[in-house]
Amino acid sequence: MRKKILLDEKDIPKQWYNLAADLPTPLQPPLAPDGTALNPKMLERVFPANIVEQEISTCRWIDIPQEILEILTIWRPAPLRRALALEKYLKTPARIYYKDESTSPAGSHKPNTAVAQAWYNKKFGIKRLTTETGAGQWGSALAFACSLIGLKCRVYMVRISFDQKPMRRTMMQTWGAECIASPSPHTHAGRAVLKEMPHTPGSLGIAISEAVEDALSDKSGKSRYSLGSVLNHVLLHQTIIGLEAKKQLKIAGEKKPDVVIGCVGGGSNFAGIAFPFICDKIHGAKIEIIPVEPTACPTLTKGPFAYDFGDVAGLTPLLAMYTLGHNFIPEPIHAGGLRYHGMAPLVSQARVEGLIKPRAYDQVKCYESAMLWARTEGMIPAPETSHAIACAIDEANKARQEGKKKVILFCYSGHGLMDLAGYDKFISGKLTRYSLPVHKIRDSLCALKKFPPAKKIKTGKW
Amino acid sequence: MRKKILLDEKDIPKQWYNLAADLPTPLQPPLAPDGTALNPKMLERVFPANIVEQEISTCRWIDIPQEILEILTIWRPAPLRRALALEKYLKTPARIYYKDESTSPAGSHKPNTAVAQAWYNKKFGIKRLTTETGAGQWGSALAFACSLIGLKCRVYMVRISFDQKPMRRTMMQTWGAECIASPSPHTHAGRAVLKEMPHTPGSLGIAISEAVEDALSDKSGKSRYSLGSVLNHVLLHQTIIGLEAKKQLKIAGEKKPDVVIGCVGGGSNFAGIAFPFICDKIHGAKIEIIPVEPTACPTLTKGPFAYDFGDVAGLTPLLAMYTLGHNFIPEPIHAGGLRYHGMAPLVSQARVEGLIKPRAYDQVKCYESAMLWARTEGMIPAPETSHAIACAIDEANKARQEGKKKVILFCYSGHGLMDLAGYDKFISGKLTRYSLPVHKIRDSLCALKKFPPAKKIKTGKW
Numbered sequence: 001m002r003k004k005i006l007l008d009e010k011d012i013p014k015q016w017y018n019l020a021a022d023l024p025t026p027l028q029p030p031l032a033p034d035g036t037a038l039n040p041k042m043l044e045r046v047f048p049a050n051i052v053e054q055e056i057s058t059c060r061w062i063d064i065p066q067e068i069l070e071i072l073t074i075w076r077p078a079p080l081r082r083a084l085a086l087e088k089y090l091k092t093p094a095r096i097y098y099k100d101e102s103t104s105p106a107g108s109h110k111p112n113t114a115v116a117q118a119w120y121n122k123k124f125g126i127k128r129l130t131t132e133t134g135a136g137q138w139g140s141a142l143a144f145a146c147s148l149i150g151l152k153c154r155v156y157m158v159r160i161s162f163d164q165k166p167m168r169r170t171m172m173q174t175w176g177a178e179c180i181a182s183p184s185p186h187t188h189a190g191r192a193v194l195k196e197m198p199h200t201p202g203s204l205g206i207a208i209s210e211a212v213e214d215a216l217s218d219k220s221g222k223s224r225y226s227l228g229s230v231l232n233h234v235l236l237h238q239t240i241i242g243l244e245a246k247k248q249l250k251i252a253g254e255k256k257p258d259v260v261i262g263c264v265g266g267g268s269n270f271a272g273i274a275f276p277f278i279c280d281k282i283h284g285a286k287i288e289i290i291p292v293e294p295t296a297c298p299t300l301t302k303g304p305f306a307y308d309f310g311d312v313a314g315l316t317p318l319l320a321m322y323t324l325g326h327n328f329i330p331e332p333i334h335a336g337g338l339r340y341h342g343m344a345p346l347v348s349q350a351r352v353e354g355l356i357k358p359r360a361y362d363q364v365k366c367y368e369s370a371m372l373w374a375r376t377e378g379m380i381p382a383p384e385t386s387h388a389i390a391c392a393i394d395e396a397n398k399a400r401q402e403g404k405k406k407v408i409l410f411c412y413s414g415h416g417l418m419d420l421a422g423y424d425k426f427i428s429g430k431l432t433r434y435s436l437p438v439h440k441i442r443d444s445l446c447a448l449k450k451f452p453p454a455k456k457i458k459t460g461k462w
Numbered sequence: 463m464r465k466k467i468l469l470d471e472k473d474i475p476k477q478w479y480n481l482a483a484d485l486p487t488p489l490q491p492p493l494a495p496d497g498t499a500l501n502p503k504m505l506e507r508v509f510p511a512n513i514v515e516q517e518i519s520t521c522r523w524i525d526i527p528q529e530i531l532e533i534l535t536i537w538r539p540a541p542l543r544r545a546l547a548l549e550k551y552l553k554t555p556a557r558i559y560y561k562d563e564s565t566s567p568a569g570s571h572k573p574n575t576a577v578a579q580a581w582y583n584k585k586f587g588i589k590r591l592t593t594e595t596g597a598g599q600w601g602s603a604l605a606f607a608c609s610l611i612g613l614k615c616r617v618y619m620v621r622i623s624f625d626q627k628p629m630r631r632t633m634m635q636t637w638g639a640e641c642i643a644s645p646s647p648h649t650h651a652g653r654a655v656l657k658e659m660p661h662t663p664g665s666l667g668i669a670i671s672e673a674v675e676d677a678l679s680d681k682s683g684k685s686r687y688s689l690g691s692v693l694n695h696v697l698l699h700q701t702i703i704g705l706e707a708k709k710q711l712k713i714a715g716e717k718k719p720d721v722v723i724g725c726v727g728g729g730s731n732f733a734g735i736a737f738p739f740i741c742d743k744i745h746g747a748k749i750e751i752i753p754v755e756p757t758a759c760p761t762l763t764k765g766p767f768a769y770d771f772g773d774v775a776g777l778t779p780l781l782a783m784y785t786l787g788h789n790f791i792p793e794p795i796h797a798g799g800l801r802y803h804g805m806a807p808l809v810s811q812a813r814v815e816g817l818i819k820p821r822a823y824d825q826v827k828c829y830e831s832a833m834l835w836a837r838t839e840g841m842i843p844a845p846e847t848s849h850a851i852a853c854a855i856d857e858a859n860k861a862r863q864e865g866k867k868k869v870i871l872f873c874y875s876g877h878g879l880m881d882l883a884g885y886d887k888f889i890s891g892k893l894t895r896y897s898l899p900v901h902k903i904r905d906s907l908c909a910l911k912k913f914p915p916a917k918k919i920k921t922g923k924w
Contacts, residue, residue, distance in 0.1 A: 003532075003535045004535070073466070074839070074840050074841075085610070103565065107879065144840060147840070148547070148838075148840055167879075167882040170882040170883075170886040171842065173885070174833065174836050174882070174885050174889070175836060176837055374609070374636050375609045375610070375637060378567040379536075379567040380567065417569065417629075417633070417879050417880060423636050424628065424632040427632070
């Protein structure tokens with residue numbers, strides 16, 4: 001039995017898959033804060049027009065430019081692996097496959113969209129990208145992409161991570177990016193915060209505001225902002241994950257997966273693995289599709305579907321999505337990439353339609369699963385990825401109890417080599433459980449009442 | 463043109479290659495400290511008999527047991543990649559290939575032998591392995607292997623690294639190993655040092671002494687010691703690197719490499735990539751084979767060929783090798799894995815025979831090369847690996863000057879994601895150059911005079 005299924009470079013997918021083309025009900029459009037329709041032209045101050053075009057496209061397939069494919073082939077096609085040692089340990093009749101996105105130079109799935117975004121910006125004549133980063137995975141992915149494509153890059157990194165994770169900063173600098181602690185004296189937004197709270201640890205909300213302001217205030221017009229998750233074009237670029245996995249499952253002799261799993265923060269790696277299979281589900285295939293989020297930030301399992309800002313400062317358009325309220329600040333779990341108050345509109349819509357069934361797991365359960373994984377399969381996963389692993393283990397145990405030879409597929413979104421502090425806490429028994437009491441989100445949800453309501457949707461049955 | 467050449471799992475080499483079978487002059491045997499011949503039985507207190515058998519074998523091909531192959535296929539066959547972006551940047555007619563050993567769960571080539579050693583120990587009935595580690599690469603590789611094979615593992619980690627690299631320690635613990643700062647109160651050797659110097663940063667020499675003593679003093683007889691480089695069996699296990707590369711070069715349409723490069727500390731990754739090609743060279747192929755060492759520890763370029771201890775404390779047999787003297791302490795360069803006073807006897811013998819042509823590079827030149835690599839090829843290399851990259855760049859530039867379409871192959875021995883501190887120093891202009899003045903090794907070489915001289919060898923011409 002083969003441990004890994006590799007695709008040849010020539011078999012890399014040549015198109016991205018756009019779920020917007022197949023959703024039973026069209027996406028509800030982004031709105032301006034006053035509830036009026038948003039003109040795509042308004043987005044073009046922040047993103048280049050060729051990316052805005054992708055953002056609003058409803059074409060099913062979008063060609064991947066050859067030059068992007070050439071950079072992606074540094075690590076793509078990524079291996080599909082079979083977790084034989086874990087299966088044996090669990091004594092499960094299930095066959096567990098995982099799509100290994102940890103092999104990119106930045107160690108996660110993030111470069112799939114970073115490379116595409118950098119390329120489209122360059123093609124549009126942009127010289128410089130700005131972005132924010134929390135734990136550093138997205139910032140390093142964009143730094144990597146800009147380095148190879150030839151763009152300047154400035155990353156606003158949340159102050160506390162900037163101080164606690166100097167190696168992530170060094171990684172970005174090695175790829176030539178400028179990495180600045182946020183709040184910074186470079187922007188109005190940053191200076192205002194520093195004046196009020198000179199010793200603040202910063203937040204993703206502040207860092208987004210700084211990065212957007214920085215791009216907008218470049219008078220040459222040659223700077224733009226780049227986002228690592230949530231938006232339609234970002235999710236589109238990630239579908240190469242699921243499209244490759246589909247080809248590889250076929251090579252492995254599997255007709256289809258019975259269960260598809262991905263962890264969710266903003267939604268991009270989950271969308272990457274799941275969307276091509278959601279397409280099959282819409283067209284009749286029986287597949288259970290599970291996004292897994294932390295109990296500390298249970299957007300899809302406990303939040304309402306409503307119009308809300310994508311960022312804390314309220315600079316983005318209003319998006320129709322599951323949300324815990326844009327003021328919600330999640331507890332400091334180690335899976336920093338899953339600490340986001342909202343959920344990608346495309347993922348949210350799939351939830352509304354009943355196409356996906358979310359779950360929430362506590363981080364202690366996830367680290368237990370990550371430890372079992374490391375000691376059977378050998379690789380140390382990212383804290384985010386451990387959520388998908390925990391769910392895959394649950395599903396494999398269920399398959400044993402039911403005596404079913406299920407095919408389980410999940411996205412191994414990244415390795416944990418730059419994020420070992422959580423393992424240290426787990427091993428020394430100091431890891432905290434976080435389960436969000438409902439009353440804690442009531443206040444931040446109140447703020448949503450002033451926005452137009454998201455439409456009720458008559459959903460299909462899957 | 464393809465960026466990477468992958469082998470299918472079924473094409474993984476089924477045998478290791480033993481250079482001892484082909485060396486024009488037989489290896490000079492290890493000696494007891496008094497100069498008498500060493501009985502292999504004496505080694506069996508430290509290593510299991512099946513490993514001692516490999517250590518002294520002169521069979522050309524040694525079968526790789528199926529169970530070892532099954533674990534190696536977690537990440538093997540490893541990709542052979544073509545450095546197209548670097549070639550373009552250098553405007554070289556050379557074709558640069560690199561064998562990517564960074565894809566193992568521990569991030570370097572070390573697991574190739576760790577898995578084999580753990581398996582042979584387990585098969586021999588051993589329950590527990592001890593070892594030492596400096597920067598942590600070898601310790602984490604052995605922890606990984608013991609975890610998957612089911613052995614207990616205790617790693618004595620040099621105190622200064624234990625304190626400065628807590629993440630490497632967490633990595634070992636995640637794989638279930640016990641990681642102890644050395645000197646420790648667990649051994650006579652450790653206690654003696656602590657009594658004299660309670661605040662010592664420790665050294666590899668002390669850690670080796672502790673690990674060996676620990677294994678020897680287990681009264682159950684079920685503990686053994688494991689070494690990550692230098693010895694014949696370790697180099698043997700690494701030859702899978704070069705054997706795979708050979709198959710892959712063939713797939714790429716290359717008849718043979720013109721230049722083969724690897725960095726050298728104890729010699730194991732260099733041996734891995736080079737030995738199968740040294741075999742071709744002995745049988746007539748024209749190949750330049752270059753081990754690259756740091757100018758701070760120029761064993762092969764400046765040391766004499768002599769009998770010396772493998773460790774600082776003098777616990778090992780005397781080995782015929784290039785050496786800077788077992789008391790030599792190299793400057794604190796960032797490539798911790800290349801800070802070794804001696805050189806593997808098999809690599810040393812290949813040098814004596816004129817089969818390889820060593821070079822020494824300063825670390826500043828190596829980091830410059832690593833930065834260029836990260837910004838063209840996209841991956842951040844280990845500080846050790848940057849020595850091989852620097853040499854590959856020199857050779858590619860030479861090929862341009864000569865107008866020759868040379869085929870350059872080197873071993874990309876590991877990624878640098880756990881060792882970014884050196885990059886930080888380089889970027890901030892604080893990296894120190896180290897070139898060893900000859901007078902500094904004179905004293906430690908004096909100590910060799912009491913040992914029997916290594917025989918002069920009449921060498922062939924290549």
